[in-house]
Amino acid sequence: MQILRKAVRKAQSLAQGRTESVFRSFEAQEISRATHLNLVPPRQKRGGGLGTLTYAEYCWTIGLFQPLIYQNLPSRRPGRFLDIGCGVGRLYLATRPYLETSDEYIGLDVTENSIRICQDIYKDETAARFVHFDVHNAYYAGSQSSETQPYPFDADSFDLVTALSVWTHLRESDWRFYLNEVGRILRPEGRAILTFFVVDPETQHGDRTGTAAMPEYSAPDDRTWTFDTPAYDSQDWLYPAWAAVPEVAIGVRKPAFEAALEAAGLKTAAMYPGAWRQKLGLFFQDIVVLEKMKS
Structure with a gap:
């Protein structure tokens, strides 16, 4: 069964690549109406996908997060923006239309290859720079330093922090440590837009049908995203039993x-439950907008 699944995924990937090239050839004129989409790198430049297999997924992610970023832009300018786990730049493209000449955007990632790709593709973007964060992650950067390190930025130095599926891959100690770091580097009343899995009793045990309408292309009995196994003996950080290492997908009990938010000096400004719950959702993971509390 596992061999069959790999074969199906490979066939889907090849088909997506061919479809993407056809769509691009026909959509060139329409794409020009949204200039930031012209910066989406061709598939062969993305190192085999790096979490984003298709051009359509790039556009969907950019289109989804652009209004969220817009709603949480700093009132003061120049502004400083930090994208933790920037990957190959999806949220940079979502942020880029709002950057003013004096603003600064920094993309940070533990995967050195992603940073090299960004530095190459966006080398002419004067408001942006991309920085490799040399720390260990069992899923993404197993050979790097295992010592936890603070983010290399001063306290109270960023107006907006974004992180697409970063805390999803952190064990409890790292999850808490880096959430505290977000609280440290945000300016008072600064915002952070993070995505991960918030586990409540309903979702933990796989009973996610509820009364809401079900996604059309999702099986109601799918237990893939049932968080039922303690991650490194944690009581509150859990992962699906099928994962090879917990950092593949870790959820935290609500x-x-x-409690971790309060300890970090943060509060929830908005939350959008994800479709992983087998209910209609804005995004697959839960999206949480956080605000730094005043001292």
Whole structure:
């Protein structure tokens, strides 16, 4: 069964690549109406996908997060923007239309290859720079330093922090440490837009049908995203039993999440439940908008 699944995924990937090239050839004129989409790198430049297999997924992610970023732009300018786990630049493209000449955007990632790709593709973008963060992650950067390190930025130095599926891959100690770092580097009343899995009793045990309408292309009995296994003996950080290492996908129980926010000096400004719950959702993971509390 596993061999069959790999074969199906490979066939889908090849088909997506061919479809993408055809769409690009026919859509050139329409794409020109959204100039930031012209910066989406061709598939062969993305190192085999790096979490984004198709041009359509790039556009969908950019289109989804652009209004969220817009709603949480700093009132003061120049502004400083930090994208933690920037990958190959999806959220940079979502942020780029709002950057003013004096603003600064920094993309940070533990994957050195992603940073090299960004530095090459966006080398002419004067408001942006991309920085390799040399720390260990069992899923993404197993050979790097295992010592936890603070983010290399001063306290109270960023107006907006974004992180697409970063805390999803952190064990409890790192999850808490880096959430505290977000609280440290944000300016008072600064915002952070993060995505991960917030586990409540309903979702933990796989009973996610509820009363809401189900996604059309999702099986109601799908237990893939049932978080039922303690991650490194943690009581509140859990992962699906099928994962090879916990850092593939880690969810946090809601009470622990709320307590960690308070400890970091953060509060929830908005939350958008994800479709992983087998209910209609804005994004696959939960999106949480956080605000730094005043001292």
